[in-house]
Amino acid sequence: METLSAVLVEPFVAIAEAPMFFFEVLIGGLLSGVMYALVALGFVLIFKASGVFNFAQGAMVLFAALFFVGFIDLGWPIWLSLIVTILVMILLALAIERVVLRPLVNQDPIILFMATIGITFFLDGFGQTLWGSDVRRLDIGIPEDPLIIAGLYINQFDIYAAVICGLLVLGLALFFQYTPTGRALRAVADDHQAAMSIGIPLNVIWAIVWTVAGIVGLVAGIMWGAKLGVQFNLALIALKALPVLILGGFTSVPGAIVGGLIIGAGEKVAEVFWGEVLGGAIEDWFAYMLAMVFLLFRPQGLFGEKIIERV
Amino acid sequence: MIYRETGQFKTSYGADQAIFPIAQDRIGMLIIMALAFVAIPLTASDYWLTTILLPLVIYGLAALGLNILTGYAGQLSLGTGGFMACGAFAAYKLSTAFPELHVLVVFALSGLITAAVGMLFGLPSLRIKGFYLAVATLAAQFFLLWLFNKVPWFTNYSASGVISAPPLAIWGETYVTGFEATPRAKYLFALSIVTVMALAAKNMTRLKIGRAWRAIRDMDIAAEIMGIRPLATKLSAFAVSSFYCGVAGALWAFAYTGAVEALAFDINVSFRILFMIIIGGLGSILGSFLGAAFIVLLPIFLNNALLAMGMAEAVALASHLEFMIMGALIIFFLIVEPHGLARLWQIGKEKLRKWPFPY
Numbered sequence: 069m070e071t072l073s074a075v076l077v078e079p080f081v082a083i084a085e086a087p088m089f090f091f092e093v094l095i096g097g098l099l100s101g102v103m104y105a106l107v108a109l110g111f112v113l114i115f116k117a118s119g120v121f122n123f124a125q126g127a128m129v130l131f132a133a134l135f136f137v138g139f140i141d142l143g144w145p146i147w148l149s150l151i152v153t154i155l156v157m158i159l160l161a162l163a164i165e166r167v168v169l170r171p172l173v174n175q176d177p178i179i180l181f182m183a184t185i186g187i188t189f190f191l192d193g194f195g196q197t198l199w200g201s202d203v204r205r206l207d208i209g210i211p212e213d214p215l216i217i218a219g220l221y222i223n224q225f226d227i228y229a230a231v232i233c234g235l236l237v238l239g240l241a242l243f244f245q246y247t248p249t250g251r252a253l254r255a256v257a258d259d260h261q262a263a264m265s266i267g268i269p270l271n272v273i274w275a276i277v278w279t280v281a282g283i284v285g286l287v288a289g290i291m292w293g294a295k296l297g298v299q300f301n302l303a304l305i306a307l308k309a310l311p312v313l314i315l316g317g318f319t320s321v322p323g324a325i326v327g328g329l330i331i332g333a334g335e336k337v338a339e340v341f342w343g344e345v346l347g348g349a350i351e352d353w354f355a356y357m358l359a360m361v362f363l364l365f366r367p368q369g370l371f372g373e374k375i376i377e378r379v
Numbered sequence: 380m381i382y383r384e385t386g387q388f389k390t391s392y393g394a395d396q397a398i399f400p401i402a403q404d405r406i407g408m409l410i411i412m413a414l415a416f417v418a419i420p421l422t423a424s425d426y427w428l429t430t431i432l433l434p435l436v437i438y439g440l441a442a443l444g445l446n447i448l449t450g451y452a453g454q455l456s457l458g459t460g461g462f463m464a465c466g467a468f469a470a471y472k473l474s475t476a477f478p479e480l481h482v483l484v485v486f487a488l489s490g491l492i493t494a495a496v497g498m499l500f501g502l503p504s505l506r507i508k509g510f511y512l513a514v515a516t517l518a519a520q521f522f523l524l525w526l527f528n529k530v531p532w533f534t535n536y537s538a539s540g541v542i543s544a545p546p547l548a549i550w551g552e553t554y555v556t557g558f559e560a561t562p563r564a565k566y567l568f569a570l571s572i573v574t575v576m577a578l579a580a581k582n583m584t585r586l587k588i589g590r591a592w593r594a595i596r597d598m599d600i601a602a603e604i605m606g607i608r609p610l611a612t613k614l615s616a617f618a619v620s621s622f623y624c625g626v627a628g629a630l631w632a633f634a635y636t637g638a639v640e641a642l643a644f645d646i647n648v649s650f651r652i653l654f655m656i657i658i659g660g661l662g663s664i665l666g667s668f669l670g671a672a673f674i675v676l677l678p679i680f681l682n683n684a685l686l687a688m689g690m691a692e693a694v695a696l697a698s699h700l701e702f703m704i705m706g707a708l709i710i711f712f713l714i715v716e717p718h719g720l721a722r723l724w725q726i727g728k729e730k731l732r733k734w735p736f737p738y
Contacts, residue, residue, distance in 0.1 A: 121510050167710070168710055168714075171714040172713065172714060172717070175713075175717050176717070177509070177510070178449075178455065178657070178661075179657070179713055179717045181510070182653075182654070182657045182709065182713055183709070183710055183713050183714075185650065185653075185654070185709065186706045186707070186708075186709035186710040186713065187706065187710065188706065189702050189703070189705050189706030189709065190702070190703050190706030190707055190710070191706070192699075192702050192706075193699045193700060193701070193702030193703030193704075193705075193706060194699075194703050196695075196699045196702075197696060197699040197700060197703060200695075201695055201699070307517070307646070310514045310517060311514065311517075313514070314511050314514045314515070318510070318511075349525065349528075349529065350525070352521050352524075352525050353518060353521035353522040353525050356514070356515070356517050356518035356521055356522070357518050357522060359514065359515070359518070360503055360507075360515040360518045363503060363506070363507050363511060363515055364503055364506055364507075367506045367507050367508070367511065368511075369511075
């Protein structure tokens, strides 16, 4: 009885007693959800265009961040490091398309999934062989002191992150909607064979998609790196992006954003108000449980395409 | 010339349905068994037994469990580590709460407990498919590990959270777990369990239940229309697979590391076992063991190769290089033979049948 009340009643009482604190937690959660969404976005882009479940997105985040911070530590200005890192990501995308994807065309999805795990290992090893495995501080000049808006304490950094993420999504939306390449990308995402039949080169499209995912990964890597320092742990946030993905649906860009927000907010609120009762550190699994329960009711995710099965 | 079934006639249904229909296969299997059970324990050093052969055998069992679920029944799972932890902790609780239980009973019961847990986490598989299911099984992985870490009841309220496995004897004073056990006894114990369970798995996949699993894997809706009950089939696959993983986890904690701790079964273990079955071959008993051998031996081999090249000073660098080479090799193997080592073996056997006169 006491445990039940501790789980079912007291957290709500705590919320009702201090609504401002609850909103602070909620907003903090939403803003950190934006960061998850950034990683999930890279997954969605690749899954939409090539049907590959790209487990290597987290490794790409780490890889890009390592190169960026490595160039900055060499004394290069930020803009130059950014451009060179983008070039590196383009090279990486070309190499992945040529070396991994092309020979594995038409294989089962699980084989391609395994191949991306292979890429994950390779990138983790390669990045750290080149740049070492120490934690590197990344300072890109975003202030981190809290800001008071309408009586709520909010971390300024998180707001910048949200704005950057919003700009990135806006840019991607414009790119997909209004450029010929974007149109080709959407065509491939819709139907590979139809796209090929009207002369869209799949190989080129895949290289472009991996490049875009790499650049999204770079942005995510810079933001996470500025927050936590560039270190191996960055590769692990990919795992946090997975529940975001299944919540939002593998094929939906808005889904990635909304899923990120739900997971971020749910996780923080659960940890702060329920964590103590359940033994703490429930952030580890809460997102997965939330996603799994959610999937029971909507197997294709929030915005995913309806799964139609034919025999 | 040697490997050829000419002149071997099957005169009964029993002979027709044998696991190894060709006499050469039977002899080969006997030789392998004799090597594994007699020659290796007699000749191998303790170092070899404890650091290479024991994990190889136990990983093989876990890979077999995952292969039943993923390779035969087509349900992608990333929760293997969680289920292994479940088996390890179930065995620990059982052996400390009921010290008079025989070690085999403890292992069987812990397998059954894991099977029940596996069925619980397999329930969503009825509605969730493919990669969505894989992510859902991650919930099992993280939740189970968190549970064993946070709830002190599982560790018998030990302060450090790391507990040593109690010694259990197979008969008399012959200990097979804990610190008193010799590496040889542990190896033979693990090997015997694995052999029996591998034989059971081979037969299960040839029975009605195995055919139902494969029908569900190939297309679940078509299988359902044919009269295979998807819920029962999927849950039975989860149960059997979790049983295997649970026993493997119990063996891992009791016979290999000698300590029961949740951290030994983290997400990397799940991935490693998934590698094993994909490199070894999905839907193949032999493949599970080939894959386990590959993944266990590769890092050791790479390590020694790097040592030989004089890179011993830079430990961090060597481990990064190891990661890189591992990743590259996985990609290479997938490109060369996406169906795994078991398929390579199959192709080799076909070639061997016609050798040396292919026409």
